[in-house]
Amino acid sequence: MHWAKTRPAATFDLAISNVLGCSIDDLPGAAEALSLAGRNDNGYQPLLGAIAKRYGVEASQVTTAQGTSGANFLVYAALLSPGDDVLVERPGYDPLMEAARLLGANVNQFDRIFEDQYALDPDRVKAAMTPRTKLIVVTTPHNPTGVIAAPEALREVGRIAAANDAHVVVDEVYLDTSARPVRPAVQLGDRFIVTSSLTKSYGLAGLRCGWILSSPEIAERIRRARDVVDGTGSIVSERLAVLAFEHLDALTSRARTLLDRNRAIIEPFLAQRQELEYVRPDGGTVVFPRMPGVHDTRQFAERLLSERHTAVVPGHFFQAPSHIRVGFSGDTQALEDGLKELAAALDARA
Numbered sequence: 090m091h092w093a094k095t096r097p098a099a100t101f102d103l104a105i106s107n108v109l110g111c112s113i114d115d116l117p118g119a120a121e122a123l124s125l126a127g128r129n130d131n132g133y134q135p136l137l138g139a140i141a142k143r144y145g146v147e148a149s150q151v152t153t154a155q156g157t158s159g160a161n162f163l164v165y166a167a168l169l170s171p172g173d174d175v176l177v178e179r180p181g182y183d184p185l186m187e188a189a190r191l192l193g194a195n196v197n198q199f200d201r202i203f204e205d206q207y208a209l210d211p212d213r214v215k216a217a218m219t220p221r222t223k224l225i226v227v228t229t230p231h232n233p234t235g236v237i238a239a240p241e242a243l244r245e246v247g248r249i250a251a252a253n254d255a256h257v258v259v260d261e262v263y264l265d266t267s268a269r270p271v272r273p274a275v276q277l278g279d280r281f282i283v284t285s286s287l288t289k290s291y292g293l294a295g296l297r298c299g300w301i302l303s304s305p306e307i308a309e310r311i312r313r314a315r316d317v318v319d320g321t322g323s324i325v326s327e328r329l330a331v332l333a334f335e336h337l338d339a340l341t342s343r344a345r346t347l348l349d350r351n352r353a354i355i356e357p358f359l360a361q362r363q364e365l366e367y368v369r370p371d372g373g374t375v376v377f378p379r380m381p382g383v384h385d386t387r388q389f390a391e392r393l394l395s396e397r398h399t400a401v402v403p404g405h406f407f408q409a410p411s412h413i414r415v416g417f418s419g420d421t422q423a424l425e426d427g428l429k430e431l432a433a434a435l436d437a438r439a
Contacts (some may be wrong), residue, residue, distance in 0.1 A: 090184060091258070092406065099400035101427030106232075106374050108344045108418045111292040116345065118332055129153075131312050133327035138302050139334035142281075144273045152311045153322050154299040157262040160284035160369050162188050162319035164258055164301060165224070167314035169194045174221040178212065179409035180207075180377070182232045185260065189224075190262040199223070199406070203379060207231055211245035218253055225250055228260040229274070230267065231412045233377040235370020240297075247280045256307070258282045265290035265341065266348055266418075267372035275302040281305060287333055288376060289418075291340045318320060324386075344418075348374065351417040351424050358428050360433045366436050374418035377404070385410040389434070397430040 093104065129136075132153040136153040141148045154160035161184070169175065170194030177185050179198040184197045199217040201207045209227060218225075225246060229238040243259070250257045262285050275283040286299035301311055315321075333340065359378060361366050367378035380386055390403040390413060404412030415431075417424055 093402075096400065097394060100398035101423050101430055102400045102419065103415045103417075103424065103427045103431070104322060104400040105404045105416045105419055107289045107294050107433050108292040108296060108316050108374060109412050109420055110342070111343075115292070115340070116329070116332060116336060122294050129321050129324050132322070133331065134323065135331045136298075136327045137335070139331055140302075142213050142335065143334060144275070144302060145191070146273075146275060146302055147305070147424070149305040150302055150308055152301040152303070152308050152315070152325065154284075154286075154301060154315070155319060155322060156288050156297045156299040157260060157284050157286040158184055158188075158299075159319075160286065160299040160301045161185060161258065161260060162305075163314055163315055164282055164284065165189055165192055165194070166318060167225055167307070167310040168256065171268065172221065172258060172280075173223040174219050175224045175226060176217055177226045178209075178228070178231070180227055180233055180409040182228060182260075183406055185228075188290075194223075195221070201231060201234075201236075202407070203366075203368065207234045207236040209242040209246065211242055213250050213346060214246050218249065218255075220253075222253055222255050224258050226241070226258045226260070228263075228278070229262045229271075230373035232260070232263065232372060232400075233374070233375055233404075233409075233412075234368055235373035235375060235377070236368060237267060237283055240272070242279075243274055247277055250280045250379040256280055256282055258284065260324070262289045263287045263373040266344060268345065268349075268375055271372075273302060279304040279307075287330060290344055291333065291337070292344065293330075293333055293340070296326050296330055296333065298326055328351050347421070348418060351419075351421055354424055355415070355428065357415045357417070359431070362432070362435060364438070374415045377407075377409070377412050377414050379409075379412045381411070383411050389438075390414070393431065393434045395432055399427045399430040399434075401431070
């Protein structure tokens with residue numbers, strides 16, 4: 090996150106992972122919905138109801154948060170104590186580890202590997218468990234590869250968690266970009282806690298509207314943790330988020346049209362580049378190609394940015410230094426131009 094916030098601006102930014110931002114015209118009625126009035130002590134009730142309806146749960150199972158990162162932190166704050174262990178996938182999204190360390194927990198990892206198409210492997214999870222493991226943390230679609238975890242694999246991970254009195258946190262922030270419907274993991278049982286937001290899939294990053302789906306008992310613990318973290322969310326943001334849910338089908342269509350168009354550009358590009366190997370994503374907004382023979386892509390990414398004004402994310406941020414993460418969720422012309430610059434940089438290495 091520090092790198093993302095402090096790196097130089099890029100003309101062609103392929104390091105982003107959220108769907109191209111909406112304008113105010115993409116959310117009809119936004120101006121009328123703006124108000125500082127309303128009560129949201131434990132979340133704005135119309136928003137809790139809208140989230141619950143969308144994901145097939147009860148309102149008592151929903152807790153709001155400041156984006157998915159805020160949601161993940163609240164879960165950690167509610168369920169972890171210093172000295173507890175958290176088990177996180179590798180490659181993995183760095184804040185999922187650092188938030189646990191911030192709270193005094195230890196981080197262990199299990200691997201999702203290229204040769205297995207980055208599938209979630211319950212055997213690897215089980216082998217990495219310790220008697221102190223309180224949370225198993227996965228993303229689906231996987232950040233950074235876009236691979237969706239198989240439901241049976243998730244169920245088995247849930248059984249492993251239950252046998253060790255642990256819970257499974259499933260970050261589903263990219264799930265709504267999937268072309269096929271996928272049930273939220275919270276429907277697999279009370280051992281599962283799902284986090285998500287409107288940020289990545291809908292082009293509404295500015296709202297910072299996130300949420301947690303869990304059992305009612307866990308939801309109560311998370312709300313009490315929120316009392317000492319940020320108290321409540323912004324009533325302005327939560328009122329606008331209700332409006333977003335009223336138009337979510339249209340926003341979903343907008344996002345999928347953009348992603349389908351851009352996927353039809355980036356996938357042929359990757360197929361033609363022998364310098365890159367990748368696993369085709371099931372969903373999400375990014376791809377994670379490997380550069381065989383390159384131990385660490387940092388120097389390549391730095392030169393791409395400084396010489397060709399094009400940004401990609403070096404793989405070492407995900408504990409996979411021979412990879413780069415390339416986003417395809419932004420402006421289509423910028424994607425095409427950025428891929429031309431990436432091709433030129435790859436050619437220059439030959």
